[in-house]
Amino acid sequence: MRVLLIGSGGREHALAVSLAADPAVDQLIAAPGNPGIAQVATLRPVTATDPAAVAALAVEVAADLVVIGPEAPLVAGVADAVRAKGIACFGPSAAAARLEGSKEFAKSVMAAASVPTARYRACSSPDEVSAALAEFGPPYVVKNDGLAAGKGVVVTSSTAEALAHAAECGQVVVEEYLPGPEVSLFVVTDGTTALPLMPAQDFKRVGDDDEGPNTGGMGAYAPLDWAPADLVERVLRETVEPTLAEMRAMGTPFAGLLYVGLALTPGGPKVIEFNARFGDPETQVVLALLATPLAGLLHAAATGTLASHPPLTWYPGAAVTVVVASHNYPATPRTGDVITGAERPGVIHAGTSRRADGALVSAGGRVLSVTATGADLPAARAAAYALVGDVALDGAHHRTDIALKAARGEVTIPA
Numbered sequence: 001m002r003v004l005l006i007g008s009g010g011r012e013h014a015l016a017v018s019l020a021a022d023p024a025v026d027q028l029i030a031a032p033g034n035p036g037i038a039q040v041a042t043l044r045p046v047t048a049t050d051p052a053a054v055a056a057l058a059v060e061v062a063a064d065l066v067v068i069g070p071e072a073p074l075v076a077g078v079a080d081a082v083r084a085k086g087i088a089c090f091g092p093s094a095a096a097a098r099l100e101g102s103k104e105f106a107k108s109v110m111a112a113a114s115v116p117t118a119r120y121r122a123c124s125s126p127d128e129v130s131a132a133l134a135e136f137g138p139p140y141v142v143k144n145d146g147l148a149a150g151k152g153v154v155v156t157s158s159t160a161e162a163l164a165h166a167a168e169c170g171q172v173v174v175e176e177y178l179p180g181p182e183v184s185l186f187v188v189t190d191g192t193t194a195l196p197l198m199p200a201q202d203f204k205r206v207g208d209d210d211e212g213p214n215t216g217g218m219g220a221y222a223p224l225d226w227a228p229a230d231l232v233e234r235v236l237r238e239t240v241e242p243t244l245a246e247m248r249a250m251g252t253p254f255a256g257l258l259y260v261g262l263a264l265t266p267g268g269p270k271v272i273e274f275n276a277r278f279g280d281p282e283t284q285v286v287l288a289l290l291a292t293p294l295a296g297l298l299h300a301a302a303t304g305t306l307a308s309h310p311p312l313t314w315y316p317g318a319a320v321t322v323v324v325a326s327h328n329y330p331a332t333p334r335t336g337d338v339i340t341g342a343e344r345p346g347v348i349h350a351g352t353s354r355r356a357d358g359a360l361v362s363a364g365g366r367v368l369s370v371t372a373t374g375a376d377l378p379a380a381r382a383a384a385y386a387l388v389g390d391v392a393l394d395g396a397h398h399r400t401d402i403a404l405k406a407a408r409g410e411v412t413i414p415a
């Protein structure tokens with residue numbers, strides 16, 4: 001099988017490693033890719049958000065399967081353009097990707113499908129925002145209504161800060177605060193059949209103990225030994241199946257990766273957000289544990305044959321990934337710093353690039369993530385942090401507490 005992977009971040013590097021390891025894949029092409037992906041794939045330049053350009057590339061390389069990593073191309077209709085050429089594509093249509101692209105659309109689908117989620121108000125004026133903040137009370141949750149790369153949400157107990165974020169965004173969704181630990185559940189679907197992957201936990205705040213602003217994600221681990229035994233089955237029944245049915249009923253079936261971001265509240269799992277693609281950095285840990293060949297799985301989802309796909313199999317043990325971020329991230333990151341120690345197994349490249357002289361340099365906020373597996377969570381943590389110590393990047397920072405509470409058995413669901 002010839003696979004074309006679209007994207008250039010850490011998620012795509014993790015996908016590339018798993019796709020390249022699938023014996024069914026004889027050629028892996030990535031566009032535009034990054035220096036880490038170049039270790040396992042042939043890179044081609046492309047503007048990932050240009051549907052015609054990606055479709056033309058898929059035809060040129062005679063791809064049997066196109067896998068679209070990031071949300072922006074999906075929202076732009078790249079999957080539609082590839083399918084229009086008769087090529088199998090893993091990734092939802094533009095119409096279905098609105099589950100991620102518009103918070104308000106996602107909320108309307110959840111309401112129609114009776115999916116458990118936070119109550120909310122869509123607001124377009126300061127008066128509406130003030131009324132919604134008063135209705136729900138603190139802590140306040142104010143979300144930009146559009147794609148914001150994981151940074152469009154402010155959670156704060158300060159009314160002034162909530163109002164300021166709303167004013168900056170214009171169109172916002174104000175919602176009820178959901179207490180409880182967060183879980184990311186990825187579901188591979190062809191629109192009808194849904195195969196859940198292993199739940200993972202992501203760390204959104206920049207600093208240890210969840211201090212500081214939100215980021216795209218600073219680390220992740222799996223499995224979640226503390227989660228209720230019926231979690232996946234319950235989320236499939238209460239959230240995934242009704243959502244997929246509603247999308248089919250609307251004439252815009254969702255096929256691809258449905259990322260369900262949940263809070264495990266005292267009232268059960270409730271949806272914080274949907275995304276239309278694999279999460280980053282959770283993908284790094286989930287794929288490190290997935291034994292089932294990835295290309296075959298994604299091809300089955302892309303061709304509507306998931307119902308006859310064998311059950312997924314997993315390696316035993318645990319996986320931990322720690323993100324190494326640039327100086328100043330998540331504010332405007334400093335780039336161009338030289339990176340050493342990053343060309344080894346387990347180092348997943350996100351914001352890296354090659355300088356003219358061949359040196360590897362930082363090129364974004366989340367520069368790389370370091371992934372390791374182990375017999376259990378403490379062993380995987382120790383291995384991941386040892387690997388972080390081997391990477392050098394001037395001014396870099398990372399969290400030191402990824403998976404720490406879980407390793408100590410301190411994650412609890414509020415009663």
Ligand code: AMP
Nearest residue numbers: 118141150153175176177178204272273
């Ligand atoms: P989102 O972009 O919707 O995933 O939000 C980013 C982060 O903000 C989430 O991972 C949560 O940590 C937090 N968040 C968003 N919505 C809520 C909510 N309703 N209650 C509590 N925390 C939230």
Ligand code: GLY
Nearest residue numbers: 202217279280281
């Ligand atoms: N890890 C959060 C995201 O991918 O949106």
